[in-house]
Each structure stands twice: as structure tokens, then as C-alpha cells.
Amino acid sequence: MNKALCSLAAAVSLLVACGSAAAQGWPGKPLRIVSPYAAGGSNDIAARILAEKLSQRFGQQVIVENKAGANTRIATEFVAKSAPDGYTLFFCAAPHSTNPALYEKLPYDTVKDFSPVVQAVTVPLFFLVPSGSPVKNVKDLLELAKKDPAYANVGSPGNGSAPHLAIELLNSLSGSALTHIPYKGDAPAIQDLLGGRLGASADPVAPALPHIRAGKLRAIAVASPQRYSLLPDVPTLAEQGFPGAEAYAWFGLLAPAGTPADIVARLNAESNLALKQAEVSEKLFSLGMTPVGGTPEQFGAFIRADIDKWTKLIRARNIKPD
Numbered sequence: 001m002n003k004a005l006c007s008l009a010a011a012v013s014l015l016v017a018c019g020s021a022a023a024q025g026w027p028g029k030p031l032r033i034v035s036p037y038a039a040g041g042s043n044d045i046a047a048r049i050l051a052e053k054l055s056q057r058f059g060q061q062v063i064v065e066n067k068a069g070a071n072t073r074i075a076t077e078f079v080a081k082s083a084p085d086g087y088t089l090f091f092c093a094a095p096h097s098t099n100p101a102l103y104e105k106l107p108y109d110t111v112k113d114f115s116p117v118v119q120a121v122t123v124p125l126f127f128l129v130p131s132g133s134p135v136k137n138v139k140d141l142l143e144l145a146k147k148d149p150a151y152a153n154v155g156s157p158g159n160g161s162a163p164h165l166a167i168e169l170l171n172s173l174s175g176s177a178l179t180h181i182p183y184k185g186d187a188p189a190i191q192d193l194l195g196g197r198l199g200a201s202a203d204p205v206a207p208a209l210p211h212i213r214a215g216k217l218r219a220i221a222v223a224s225p226q227r228y229s230l231l232p233d234v235p236t237l238a239e240q241g242f243p244g245a246e247a248y249a250w251f252g253l254l255a256p257a258g259t260p261a262d263i264v265a266r267l268n269a270e271s272n273l274a275l276k277q278a279e280v281s282e283k284l285f286s287l288g289m290t291p292v293g294g295t296p297e298q299f300g301a302f303i304r305a306d307i308d309k310w311t312k313l314i315r316a317r318n319i320k321p322d
Contacts, residue, residue, distance in 0.1 A: 026086050026263055030061040033089045033253070036075035038068040042206055046121055046251050046289055047091040053274035054267075064091075071095050071160050071321060073106065080108035084258035086267070089117070094162040094249045097306035101314040102160045102321040110307065114254040115264050116300040118271045121289040123204045123249035124228045125166050127154075127221040127237075128212075130196060138221050138240045141200055142176045151199035155181045155189035160321045163202035165310060166223045166247035168317050173242045193217065204249055205230065206288035223247040230288070250292075252299055268296050 033051050037043045044066060051062040067075040072095045079090035095102075100110050129135045135144060135151065145152035156163040159182045167180050181198060183189040186207040193201045194216055205228065211217040212231065219234045225246055227236060237245035253271060255264055274280055275291040284291055313319070 026260075026266075027058050027060045029087065030063055031058070031087050031089065032063045032065045033091050034075045034079050035064055035066050035091050036068060036072035036093060036095075037066065039066050042123060042204060042249075042287065042289065043091060043093050043251050045287060046284060049280060049283060050091075050120060050253070050271060050274055053277065053280060054270055057270045057273070071099060071102070071158075073099060073103070076110075077107045079254065079256060080113040082256050084115075084256040084260075086255065086259050086263035088256065089267070090114070090254040091120070091251055092254050093251050094306075095160060096254075097303050098160055098162075098165065098310045098314065100307055101311040102319065111300075111304065113257050115257055115259045116296045116303065117253040117255055117264055117267045118275075118296065119250065119252040119292045119294055119299040119302055120271070120275065121251050121284055121291055122224075123162075123206070123251075123289050125163050125202055125223045125248050126205055126208060126219045126228075126231070126234065127166075127170075127200055127202050127223070128190075128193060128208055128217050128219055129200045130193060131216055131218050133199075133218065135200065135220060136218075137235075138170070138174075138237065138242070141220065142174055142178075145176060145178055145199065148199075149179070152177065152179045153181050153197075153199050154178045155183055155192060155198045155201035157186045157189055157203065158182050158184060160319070162247055162249040163204070165313065165319075166202045166245075168319060169223075169245055169247055169313060170237065170242065172313060172317060173245050190217075204288060209288060230285075251289075252292075252303075264296055 033047050035044045035047045047064045051064050055062040067078055072093055082088035135141045154167050164180055167178055171178055186203050189201050190207055192198050212219055219231055221237050222228050222234050223237055272293045275293045281291045
């Protein structure tokens, strides 16, 4: 081996050794997980459940810090520009893979500026109607929407949200023209649905479940690949003649790009252990979330596939964020 190659090999060995040494002393202080939503929402709650277990495992406090706004872009940029030392993490959500197509310019690179850690949960999305509605299934909704514009108005928690994209995906596959009505969150959309000001809405299961159980709302379809066990009588969109109509919200843990691989591996291992605990999985499930887990590589592949899927739909339907 010539002197140049020897010097290069020595430098690489030194860097690896230094990185490993740094990771061995990690964590030596509290960590923070940045949530891109306000406190009290599904993302924040799931982040706090995971943070509590990681705190116990690491012997260091894991704090959830909320940086809401701009369809998760504020939090995303903050974490992308944070030090890659394993002390600042991002509990990202579905807009992470839709924002690249929704916005012409982002102050970060969705893929290159992050190291995937683990996909934490998926959140099933349901199409809902008021209990007094004549709509019993998706076919009814689409047929009535053609005859009466009132039934065509379908609400969601906001432009570019996973429920919004579920509506657009159904429009694309069915050739229908349901009118998307954006709201600022799940609660106002559901309130207008309860008040009869919408023909239907697409929402995560958690905020809708109490109204479904109270007999005020009816779930006519779930956009997941399989039926949801808390509402086993509700058929999937695929079962109703729309194969490929799969959409759901999701949350996962990312670190800034350049975070040492052994820190990412430790975070992944501990997160998977937490998600497998009966106490954690039961709590998440009761809130309408399904634990996922897996490797960093699997999460990275999921994000890239999700970006590709929704970019095609967003461009084909000319979906705008505002």
C-alpha cells in the first residue's frame, strides 16, 4: 500500500474510532424530541409515550419540544439544521413525504438532511358521515354527490394533510369529483360534520371514535389495507371496489443527517423495544395508533416510496397547500 493510501486508511480508522468513542459516552445529557404539532395532538401524545420509555432506558430525561406550524416545515427545518450528535430528534409525520411536492422550495432536503431511525406508528383514516345520513357506503356517497352538491363536500383537517390526500386518491381512482373542504384540524371538521354542514369527512380514528360509539357518526370506509380491529365492521376502500386506495397518517423518528451510525442503531433498538412493550402498544392502540417498528433502512425506504406515491398524485391533481 502506498503512503497516500496508508494515510487515508489511518484517517478513516481515526474517524471511526472517534465516532465510536463519542457514541459510547452517549447520552451524557438530556435529549429532545421535536414534535411538529401543538401539544395534545396525536403526534405529541405518541412522542411523549415513546420519550417516557426512552428516558427510562437511557437514564436521561427525554423532553418533547413542540414547534408547530407551516404544515410541519418549521420543526423539520429546525431539526435539519441541528447538530448531528443524537441529542435532537424529530418525530415526523406524513407531511414529511408530501411537502416536497406541495411546496416549490423547502429550506431542507427531505431525504438527504435526515437519518431515519424508526417508523413508530401508523394511524388509520376513516371516511365518516352523520348517523342520519342516507349514505351507507362509498358507492352511496359518490352517487349522491353527483345528484346533490351538499353530499360532495368532504372535510379534512387541512390542505396537504393525509386525510386530504385520501380524498384526492379516492377521486382519482373513482373518477368522481368530491369537493375537498379544508379545516384547521380534526376537531372543527368533525364538528361541522356533526352539524350537518358536510356530506362526509376523512379523519383519523381517534377524534372520531367517541362520536362513532355514541351513535352520532357512521364510518363508511377505512383507507387502510386491512380492516381496523377497533371497528371491524367497517370495510376498506379496496373491499368496496377501489383497490390501491390506501392512505394513512404515520409518525416516525428521524435524526439530523450525519448522526453517528451507532447512536442511530441504539435509538432504533431502544425504540423497537419500547414499541413492543404491551403497556406501550395497548396505550397507542387505544388512541387509534398501530405500532410499527423496524430498521432504519426500512423506514428510509418507506419515506422514499411515500414521497414517490404522493408526488405523482399531487402533481396529477394539481393539489395546492393553501
